[in-house]
Structures are given as C-alpha cells and as structure tokens.
Amino acid sequence: MAFRKLCLGALTAALAGAASLPLPAIAQETIYVPLFTYRTGPFAGSGIPVANGKHDYLMMLNERDGGIGGVKLVIEECETGYDTKKGVECYEAVKSKGPVMINPWSTGITLQLIPKAGVDKIPILSMAYGLSAAADGNVFPWVFYPPATYWDGASVFLKHVAATEGGFDKLKGKTIGLIHLDAPYGKEPIPFLETQAKEHGFNLKLYPVAAQDMQNQSSIWLNIRRDRPDWLYIQGWGAMNPTAVKEAARTGFPMDRLVGVWFAGGEDDARAGGAGAKGYKSLNWHAVGADFPALQDIIKHVVDKGKSQTPKDKVGENYYNRGVYNAMLIAEGIRNAQKITGKKVVNGEDVRRGLESLNIDEARLKELGLAGFAAPVKVTCSDHSGHHAIYIQQWDGTKWVRASDWIEPMRDKVRPMLEAAAKDYAEKNTGWPKRTEPCDKSS
Amino acid sequence: MFYREAGQYKTSYAADMAVFPLREDRIGLAVIILAAYALAFTRNDFLLQAVMIPFLIFSLAAIGLNLLTGYAGLLSLGTGGFMGVGAYACYKLMTAFPEVNVLVWILLSGFFSAAVGVLFGLPSLRIKGFYLAVATLAAQFFLQWAFNRIPWLYNYNLSGAIEAPLRTLFGVPIIGPTATAEVRYLVVLTLVIGLTWVASNLVHGRIGREWMAIRDMDIAAELMGIKLFQTKLLAFAVSSYYCGVAGAMLVFLWYGGAEYTVFDINQSFFILFMVIIGGLGSLIGSFFGAALIFIMPIGLGIALPALLGPFGINVGAEVIEQLRFMIVGALIIFFLIVEPHGLARLWQIAKQKLRVWPFPY
C-alpha cells in the first residue's frame, strides 16, 4: 500500500511539475518556423516523406547559408497525427513563440485555423490543400493556397481526358468516376466536376470511401465494375491510395485511365499495386528525382551528416520533393518579407506580405538550384493560389516518369466559382472582417 | 488537523444528507471555483485555449456519459455521435435564427441530441452489457455518416464543415474568430459549473437513485416499482443532453469550426476512458478522468523533451508522440490495477486519511 501511494504521489508530482515547466525560450536573431507533421497514425505513410522534405530543405539552408538572409531558422516539428485535436494543441503551443507561418498539412486543422490567422497575425500556407475558397486573397488575406487548388487539379484531369479522347466534344456520353475519401477533403472536386458534367454532357459517378473502410474497398470496386466508367479520378490520402491502386489492378481496370490527384501520387501508393500498377497516372507540379543542385546540397549538408531521418535513397521521391517544394515556398516567403521590410528578423505580419508578393520565376528557381524542378510561382493580393500549370506523371513499374507537358488549369472556369465560394463563406460567417491589409507590389 | 467534522452539528435531516456536509468541503469548493475564475486573468492563451477550455468541455461530456454508464449502468459507445448531434443542431439553429442569443441555442441544442439518444436507447430495454455497447456503435456510425452526407446539416457549405460565425453577449464576442480565449473560458466555465450543479442535484435525487437501482440489479429495481422503460430512456435522454451541449461547446467555444471527423468513434472512446479512469458513478471523477486523459498527454509532450534533453537524448517529435502513446497506455493499465474504481475513489481515500491526519490511530 505504501509503495502504491509513493508511486501515485511521485506520478502526480511529476505531472504537476511537467505542466509548470517553462517553455524553452527562443534566442534573439532567429526566425521560428514550426512544422506540423504526422509521422504517426493512419496517414503516416504520406506524412513521413513530406515531413522529411520540409525539414531537410530548411535544415540545409541553415547548414549551407546560415539561415535566410543571415538569420538562422529555428525548425521545430510538432506531431499532429493528422488529428485536429492535436493540431489545436500544436497551434497553441507554437503561437506564443512567434511563428512566421503555419503549414497545417491537414484540411481539418486548416479549416480550424483559418479564422484565427487574421486575429493572431500568423499566415497560413496550405499548399494545394485546405479550403478552396481561401485562394481569394480579398476575402482571406492571411491564407495562401499556391500553386493550385483542387478544382484546378480536377480541371487538368478533364483536360487530359479530353486530350486523350480527342476533344471536349468527345466527352459526351462518357462516364467519369470520382473515387474519393468520404470527408470534406475528398468531396472537394465534386462541385467543379458537376458543373463540368453538365457543360460537356458526361456522366459523373461518385464512389465514396469511408475513412474506416480505407483498406476495405472491394464493394466500391464492384460498383465500378458494374458502372464501367471510362475514366477514374482518385482524390484520396494515406492508406486509401495504395488500396485503391491495388484494387484497380485486381479488377483489371485500365491503369492509364486511372488518374490520381497530387496527393494520390506517392511511390508507395503505386508500388502497392505491383506490376499491375504500371501505367497509373497522377497529377503533379514539381519534378521527381534528386538531380537538382538544391537536393544534392541536402544530401551533402544534411543527409550525409546524419542530421535527417531520411534514408538516402528516399531523397527525391515524390512526397519528399513535395515537402522540399513546400519548404522552398516557406523560405522564399521569408526572404521576400526581409526584402520588402528591410528587417532581418521578420514576424508573421511581414511574412504575410512576403507571401503575398511572392514571385518565383525561372531565374530565381535557377538561383535556388531548382531549375526545372517546378514551374514559376506567382501570388498576388487577390489571387493567393495562382492556379499554376500541372503535369501528369505515369508509373512505369518502378518510378514516376513525366507523361505530359505543363497543362494550364481552366482558370476562367475555376476562378469565378472560387470567388463565389469565398463570398458565400464570408456571408455565412457574419462578422467576417473586411480586408484591411494594404497590398504590396509584386516583387 | 484542519479538515475534520468536530464541532459541526447537524440539526436537521436535510443537513445530514447534504452533498457537502463538511464546512471545509464547502470552503474548498468555493476556493476551487474562485481559482478557476481567477485563471482567466492569467491571460495565458496556451493554458486557457489548449488546456482549460477543452478540459472543461470534455469533463462535461464525461459527466454526460457517466450519468448513463456510471449511474444507470448502460454502456454506450455512441458519445461522439451524440455530441455531434448537439453541435450540428446548434449550428442549424444559430444560423437560422441569428437574432436569438447563441447561449440559448447551445443549451437548447442538447434537447435534439436527447431525442436522438432516446431513439437509439430504445434497444437498451432488451439488450445489455457489451451487446448494448456494440448496438450504440450503430448510432455512432450512422450519425457520423449523416453529418457527412446530409449537406443540409452544414448549410451546403462547400468545405463540408461547420464554422462558428461571430456572436456576442452584451456586445462582447463570445463565439467566432474575434472572441478571446478569456471570454470563451469564462463562458465555458460558467456553463460547466451550472450544468454540473444540475447533474449533482439529479443524481442525489429520486431520479439518480432510480438509475443506481437499475444499475445494481434491474430486475430487483423493477420489482420495487421502478419503471425500467421510462427510467432507462430518461438516462439516455439526460446523458445525451449533456453530451450534446458539450459537443456544441466543443465546436463553437473551442475549435471554432469542425468537420464531421471530430465526432468519430475515437471521440467516443476518448470520453469513455475519462469516465472509467475517473471513476464510474462519480461526478468529480469525471473531472479527474478528463484531467488525466486529456491534460496528461499534453504534460508529457512538454515534459518528455525536457526530461530526455539533459541526458543528451534528442528525439524527434514523432518519438515523443510514440512514447506518449506508450506511457498513456501503460498508465491506464497502472491506474486500473492500483485503483479499479477510478481516481474518484483515490480522492475519497485521500480525504478520509486527511480527516484523521496527523494521528491516524
């Protein structure tokens, strides 16, 4: 009994002590960049390479250049497990340390943080995920959605379909299926595809996959077998993707007519299908592979020195490069903020301005050692996405190879829908603040 | 020494049966409530937003489940779903009638989840124990599906989520992005104290005793003239009411916006942990349980790097998370072994010891 009491007492004391521990102070002359990551939980398969890419690129800047503009970056990961609850905890934990921006990497956490961004003066960079309407900078000055929205993605998919079939008029009477995660993220492209279905006269079939049935999709694929769609578009994440590719291979669905959104294009997603997955396509906006000076620098300065968790052969994989791309946007946002304000140590408000006037052109990409890695990115005050071009990659059985040129999204179709959605959001959320932030000229 | 009943005479039956018969208990409670209100003035956003607000809300949900599982003995795994009903009902009501104060809607939204709770509680008359628990899972999965699939529930928002619009009380924003953590904390605290007081009166009154009679042996209770059907359904209704209010508070006073995934099966399990670890059939246990299950992992998240750091072990955020899982799991087992009746029993034992301290013999 005495031992039990002792244990309990010690535990209580330890916990009480833990709660009152001061948070580690951040030294001056640094820029604090928190990274929300998920290396655990059901979505870890996609989360780990992304987290590695983000971390390694920023770490490389620290090691090679001593940070950005001579100011070291303090990189801190916060594990969310793709869980909104833990996301809030992470946000509150990092908020007091003056983060320059937040990258939530989860639609749920993004939705939750959008209203807070303007109040706490911390910009959100949700790179090609999150609330589509947030691409309208006039309504959402604090949220950034480069380089393209899900609606852009769906429009590129349709363009690819039309190009293969021989024109948009050939779409009439065709059946196009959308197999999606049954959650707001997965349902995102539906409104766009529905309007397009009306316009071009194709049938849209929806195949929702519930989160708990991510690895149990056989009835969905039975439906697909019955409906015989001509094309399938996958909007999935985590364990759903490899299962879908595997099931497609099993049912004998023609692989080159199965197209995944950019978050359904991991190496592991395709690899799961084995030889049958050959021909699987997915959207992308950055290159795959490590043959870029910046990535070689990462290997040299970070991976080889053991400062990363990445196995060397995983550098250059698709999701890793996506993390690198994300980190590049972070770094360029900060650099731009330094340029505009003339300050060395920038804060969230400065970085918001920096992101808003982001203009990474070919020359700048070359300077960064990323020539040919991605298309130029430009963000403006009203357009926080840019709706940039996307290409299609194809799985050759062992790796992703590029299968198309850059395809411009249907900007004229997407943009008005986005603006209407943004207006709708502001109206429904009475008291949504009008934009008061002045607009900087693009650099 | 300072905590004993010597000199406090009970002169009426009511005084003898009071919830807090000791003057020291009443003073202690007052001090705790005052301290809780005082916390709002620390202006520590992390403490308020990431720890205290969710802790109080989860405590309320745990009280709701405790009324059902701890007092009436009906095991439910549908808590998450019932919380969701409250949240979505509140969202529909407050967007449809923006002129009515939102606090009214938060309190009323509970009645919708009470109705749903009664509906899914109907099988409880025939099914018992784990069979009933699994049956309530039907409610959980069906409701979760409905939140996602019926766009009317989220006002056809393209994001598929419900968001908290700006709402004020006496001109101060209490809901929405501009509501400060302090204000929201005060609102949550007041609501939780008020509802806990109601729950305390319920369980100490006739209804509570009927529930406990059913829990201990339903056939015997029936023979004594307790109507099983009404009483069990009432337990489902009251429990779901509390869960519903907690769900509405969770979305509007804490998250500020939510997808249906917030109310998934894990939420149900999460609340169940709190109830069992805290102590079945104890209101204060619900608070203890919520503290242990919700605050402990946060504490560990802060403490682990600090504890491992000095030994030169620098681990990534994910290792901390994994260790956190392992430690929480081990602690759950540990606490169950040490005191299967929950933290509430430990609290009782501690009070008993304090009464005779420093001369136990």
Next chain:
Amino acid sequence: MDLLFKIFVEPFALMVSAPDLLAQTLWEGLVGGVLYALIALGFVLIFKASGVFNFAQGIMVVFAALTLVGLHEKGVPAVLALLLTIAVMFVLAVAVERVVLKPLVNQPDIILFMATFGLTYFLVGLGELIFGGEPKVMITRELFLPQGATDLQLFGGVVRIQHIDVAAAVVASLMIAALAVFFSKTRIGRALRAVADSHKAALSVGISLDQIWIIVWFTAGIVALVTGIMWGARSDVSFALQIIALKALPVLILGGFTSIPGAIVGGLIIGVGEKIGEFYWGPLIGGGIETWLAYVIALLFLLYRPQGLFGEKIIERI
C-alpha cells in the same frame, strides 16, 4: 412510387439480369466475411476463456503483421521471420497475462475492457517506435502465397477470383478446423472449455488459470497474425488496418460473444449482407453505407435475439 420501385424492384432486376455481378458480389462478400470472422475469432477465443472483451485484437493484427514484415525488411528470411513473429506473439501473451490480467483478476468486465484499451495504446506506440509509421507491403511471395487471379466464365459474364482470397479462405478453414480439434481432442483444449464454463470449478479440479490464459492469448495472437497476413496481402500493412477490427464487432453480436461457429457464420452473414446492401441499395442514398449497415443488421437481429445467433441463453436470477 418511384422510390418503392427503386427499393423493391430495380435491385432484384439487376441481380437477375447480371448474374455474373451477383456472383462476384457474393464471392467478395464471402471473402470479406471470412476475414471478419478471423478477427471475430480472436475476440471470441479470449472472451470465452477469460471473459475479457479484448479491444486490442485489432492492434494485435497490425502488430503481428508489422513484426513479420519489419523483421523481413531487416534481412531475416521469411520463414524464420514467421517463426520469430510467433515467438513475439507468445512473449506478448505472457506479458499480458503477467502485467494486465493477473493483477486485474475478478474485476468487473468493463475494467478489463478498459485495460485492453491501455494495451492498444501501448502497442500502437511500441509498434510505431520500432517499425515506423510507413505502410509496408506484405511479403506474399516469400510466404508462398499465390498471387494473380482466375477469370471464370459464368452466366455469360466473368467472375474474377483472386488466388490470394482462395488461399485466405483455405487457410482460415484449416485454422478453424485445427482449433476445433485442439479444443475437443486435447487435454489443454478440454481444460480451456472447463475454464470457459466456470473459473472456480476449473480451479478446483487443478487447472492452472495462468497457463490457460497464456495459451488463449497466444492462440489469439496467432489468429491475429494470420489475419494480418491476409488483410495485409489485400491492401497494405499499416496502422489504418486497426480500424477494420471494429468491423468484427457486429459480427460478434450477431454470432454471440462466446461461440466460435457463431463468429464464422456471423462473419459470413455480415460480409455478404453489407456487400449486397452497398452494391444494390447503397447508390440510392449516395453510397458508403457499408460503415453502418453491418451494425444495423446486427442491431435488428439483437432485438429479436438478445444473446446473438449462437450465444448462450442469458438467464438472470436475483
């Protein structure tokens, strides 16, 4: 009227007009059902012998499969890895008995249930700590499991049968047969059944409860390993697989918590029922009803028979 037509006529018309699809749906349902039954079997074994509603069965499936694949990735040959995994499951069973069950003996069911939640958390953390969170590909070829598919020409259409599914069905049947023999013919099996009947009576005739519990948890661990291999071969080995264990719950209430045949029949009913429901009636309300259909089927069943299909009749005394 249109709705009634869609509910009562159209699905059946489709069944008749496309019998190949019906056959395929039934087959997929049966295969899914076998796998549900396997998970349910793990639950039943433990519930029967120790009265514990073992929530950790789901994570045991993941943990076993991860250990197997993880060891193989570290360079251990497949067969050796399989043996080592079995050894790990044995150690796990002993640890659970020593650390969790023994100190909690005679506690209410709900406390033991809760303890298995603690175990789940612990195993999630431990599994990720050791093997990482990435999904892994099951080593089907190394374990001599067949791959590929056969297309049967049936009813004027094609029914595609995956070899791995056939293998899953065969392995599951073999295992169930082996368990049946083990339970009815061996000494330990008879002791097990005695324990299931009454702990006290079993103790009084000299059966060691500790030993029995270890054996039961170990058996459940092996069932988990087989389940993990089969599910892993169908999709991937990842922590998301743990959620599938929830699918076994409606199987359990349908079949009864204490009945092994119940778990199998229940699994098949649920598997076929939900596939047919999703395929023929799901599109009426937007699909994705598979998540709760199984529970509703089970719930309706329970209202008629509160102890499940094969459960022991509940007799209550004051």
